[in-house]
Amino acid sequence: MRKTAAIALASILALGVSACSSATSAEESGAGGSYTYTSDQEGVKSLDGVALASTIGELKPAKKYRVAVILKALTNQYWQGIQKGAKAAADKYGVEVTIQAASSEKAQTEQLTIAQTLVGQKFDAYVVAPESTSNLNPALNQMRSQQAPVVNVDDARVPATVFIGPNHEENGIQAADELAKLFPDGGEVAQVEGQSGSSAAILRIKGFKEGVAKHSNLKLVASVPGNWDANASYAAAQQIIRQNPNLKGIYANNDTMAIGVAKAVQESGKKVAVIGTDGVPEAISGVRNESMAATVSPLPYYEGFWAVESAIGLLEGKEIAPWVVAPAQLITKENVDQFYDTEGQVITDLYK
Amino acid sequence: MSNHTTLERKSATETPLSAVRGRLDVAATARQAGLVGVILVLVLGFGLARPLFLDGGNLMNILLQASVVGVLALGQTFVLITGGIDLSIGSTVAMCAVVSGLLSHSLPVPLAIIGGIAVGALAGLVNGLLITMTNITPFIVTLGSMSIYAGIALIIAGGQAVYDIPTGFQDALAGRIAGVPIPVLLFVLLTIVAAVCLKRTVFGEHLTAVGGNAEVARLAGINVKRYTAAAYVLSGAAAGLAGTILVARLGAADPTLGADLLLTAIAATVMGGTKLAGGEGSMYGAAFGAIIIATLTAGLTTLNVQAFYQQVAVGSAIIIALLIDQVARGRR
DSSP: OHHHHHHHHHHHHHHHHHHHHHHHHHHHTSOOOOOOOOTTSTTOOEEEGGGHHHHHOOOOOSSOOEEEEEESOTTSHHHHHHHHHHHHHHHHHTOEEEEEEOSSTTOHHHHHHHHHHHHHTOOSEEEEOOSSSSTTHHHHHHHHHTTOOEEEESSSOOSOSEEEEEOHHHHHHHHHHHHHHHOTTOEEEEEEEOOTTOHHHHHHHHHHHHHHHHSTTEEEEEEEEOTTOHHHHHHHHHHHHHHOTTEEEEEESSHHHHHHHHHHHHHHTOOOEEEEESOOHHHHHHHHTTSSSEEEEOOHHHHHHHHHHHHHHHHTTOOOOSEEEEOOEEEETTTHHHHBOTTSOBOTTSOO | OHHHHHHHHHHSOHHHHHHHHHHHHHHHHHHHHHHHHHHHHHHHHHHHHOGGGGOHHHHHHHHHHHHHHHHHHHHHHHHHHTTOOOTTHHHHHHHHHHHHHHHHHHSOHHHHHHHHHHHHHHHHHHHHHHHHHSSOOHHHHHHHHHHHHHHHHHHHHTTSOBOOOOHHHHHHHHSEETTEEHHHHHHHHHHHHHHHHHHHSHHHHHHHHHHHOHHHHHHTTOOHHHHHHHHHHHHHHHHHHHHHHHHHHHTSBOTTTTTTHHHHHHHHHHHTTOOTTSSOOOHHHHHHHHHHHHHHHHHHHHTTOOHHHHHHHHHHHHHHHHHHHHHHHHHO
8 A cells, every 4th residue: 555655656756856847947948027026115116096097108918918817815895896907907908817816815825826826827927916915925936037027916015016006004094084074073983903914904903093193083992803804893893882882983994894883883873983994885885875984995996907907018018116006085975976886886987 | 443453453363454454455555546546637637628737847836735735634634533633723833833933033943943843733732631631522622722823823923924034944944855845845755654653653553543442442551642632742743844834935924824724634634535533544645635635726726717616626526535435435
């Protein structure tokens, strides 16, 4: 038995070894490009996403480029929005796009497997939304050695050519500003935090705390974990509302959690303003039916669109600032129709 | 069935027992040949659909992806053989990753790596002691420690990934020797060591006996508690090694790492023929199981099948593997 197994293992191994050496040399002889991979550094030049198209100028791809898009889980409408935008841009410019995502936002090693498999197929450019700041590192190194442009879209920032994403701190600040506007006489506010360790959560928490501190009339009475989870946030909000009878508003670090918070507020019968972040369809209808006061959206559809647009632009030799800033668009009942159709889908020709 | 034979071996005469063992070996060999066949069919099938799949770099990449899950599956096999289960391995991976990452900032690389593995072994020892000294089932104990270790990882890392891993650390566990990634070499080496340990040593024999029937094992003079605890120590140490390998590969230690590894590792283990009820298990089977899952994931990605469908495929593969196994046994 041992013998059979050992022989099998050895043969698989040998197959790999012999084949591998040839792969390395093929990799090194790849066409030379001159892309930088420094988009995650402090203080890089930034460009407003809305101005991207005019900065790049006309794009007529010389060939049918192949672009691989590796996203976080498509279980969140936010990432589905990015997926839609990426497809739309690919259709517009006539490039071939392959979109793959992990099965959950916690599947770090699965996403790495997917990424490295795609890298093996040698695409012209890569768009990545890593699960964490480090889980795709080996794949990113391979993309770099292929001299391919890498576009990092949203959330975890990694060394890429261009980063497309919101200023997460700005999301939190916007939420605090809106609460200050809603309650000119001041009041107590609370926060439901995203998954500990997530960079989006860390920055939004920081932004909201700073925003609240800026307005002397607001007082932060609680900041508790909700782990990006609607149920956990529902329970957390029930607690906060019970313990703080004078509570005026709650900011949840994303819409999934804000929806849970809004439910708890509704059941308590109290009037507490709920603000989320992301702009998923359910939150948009929440803003419309006033169960939510607002959501701050980076307009994910455009992030996906701009990501593929940037990848093509880079392949065509255009220069693009290392950080293309996605909007931190405050969506309230007043302006919701300007950005979203009746189905809660973002209007796709806002920035022509 | 195997558990009783293992014990009778002591009292009965040599001939019929070696015959039984021979029969078992034949069954195990048949199963492993089947698993290797599955791997070959998958590789060739995906290769036919996408010739690039057969690229050596891609095949080596599959082995590399399988290596972390594979190491975990080897550890889990020890535990499953005792009739237990270790749900804490994913969190242990994260905890050990963070510990070794932090240690690497102040200690020489070998000590940081050993430190990470030692913390894993310690985490396993805590599991093992809790299970053997109380009446709480392994499922509950490790469910609890899964949450505890995940929390500890976040606490000591301060909620953020640990960076600035020395290049020496990365070279030591993620470099290549003669073109083969070190994680793959470790995976192959440990599979052979674990298999020999399980099938050719007194330790393995007693461990299997404990899982087959703890009461009978106790009457036969085997220290059931010590063997049970040892299995969790091995599982924890394997998780520790997996954690340090990931730190080396990623160049960072993320405290939320490893959440998706637990079920994949258990899937690889059972696919390889290890029984959840204990008393029977195969290290080569676990290794092949890990390779099958990695091949499926890579192949389906190559065919641009989305992750949701991939989960269905991997799940089906587990059930089909066990069905084939049952049919094969029924015939014998």
